[in-house]
Amino acid sequence: MLNRHRRSAGVTLVELIVALVIIGVALAGMVAVYTATTRSSTDPVIVQQMEAIADNMMEEILMKPYARQSGMPVPAASDRANYSTVSDYDGYGANLQGIRDVEGNQIPGLERYNVAVSVKATSLTNVPGADALRIVVTVTVSGTDPALPKPIVLTGWRTNPS
Template sequence: MSNRFTRRAGVTLIELIVALVIVGVALAGMVAVYTATTRSSVDPVIVQQMQAIADNMMEEILMKPFAPPEGSTVTAASGRVNYDQVSNYDGYGQGLTGIRDVEGNVIPGLERYTVLVSVKQAALGNIPSKDALRVIVTVTAPGADPNLPQPIVLTGWRTNPS
C-alpha cells in the first residue's frame, strides 16, 4: 500500500473568478484615467493652427515699413490690401468673424477663429516711444469649451530705421 498524495496542477473555479475580477477592476480604473486625461487635454491641432495664424499675421505686419510712404493716406478701415505701414493694423480684427486673407475673404476652415491686433507706440530700451511700435497679435480658438486652449498672444516690435 502506498499512501502517496499526488499534487494536482491548475486553479480552482473560485481562484479563476477572483483573478478575473481583479484584472477587470484594474482595467476599468486604467480606462477611466485615460478617458479623463484625453477628454481634458487640448487638441494639439487647434493649438498649432492658432500659432500659425498668429505667426502669419505678425509676419505680415512686421514686413510693412514703420512710417507711411510719402503722400499716403490709408486708414485702418480701408482693408488690409491697402495697408502700407505697421500702424494701419491697429484695431484690426475688431468686429470681424473668421480669419481673412489680405483681400478680406474668409479663409475656409478658419471661420470660427478670431484675431485681434494692437499697435501702440512704446519705448524700447534706449529707443523713445515715438520711434518704436509694439505689435500685439491675439488669436482665440473657436467656441466656448473650457477644454480649448487659452488665447495665443504674440508680441513684436517695429522700430523706425531712420
C-alpha cells in the same frame, strides 16, 4: 513508499478568477481616467490652427516698413490689402468675425477663429518710445465647449531703423 501528496504546478481556478477580477478592475479604472482626460482636453488641431493664424499675421505685420514714406496714402481701416506700415494694423480684427485673407475675403473653415491686433508705441532699453512699436496679435476661437483653448497671444517689437 510512494508519496501520495503530489504538488501540482500551476494555479487553481479560484486563483485564476481572483487574478482576472483584479486585472479587470485595474483596466476599468484606467479607461475611466483616459475617458475623462480625453473629454476635457483641448483639441490639438485647434491649438495648432490658432498658432498658425497668429504666426502668419505677425509675420505679415513685421514685413511692413516701420514708418510711412512721404506721399503714401493712409488706407482705410478695413482695407488691409493697402496697409503699408506696421501702425496701419492697429485695431485690425476688432469688428471682424472669422479669419480673412489680405483682400478681406472670409477663409472657409476658419469662421470660428478671430484675430485682433494692437500696435502701440513703447519704450525699450536704449530705444526711445517714438522709435519702438509693440505688436500684440491675439487669436481666439468661439464656441460654448468648456474645453476650448485659451487665446493665443503673440507679442513682437519693431524698431525704427533710421
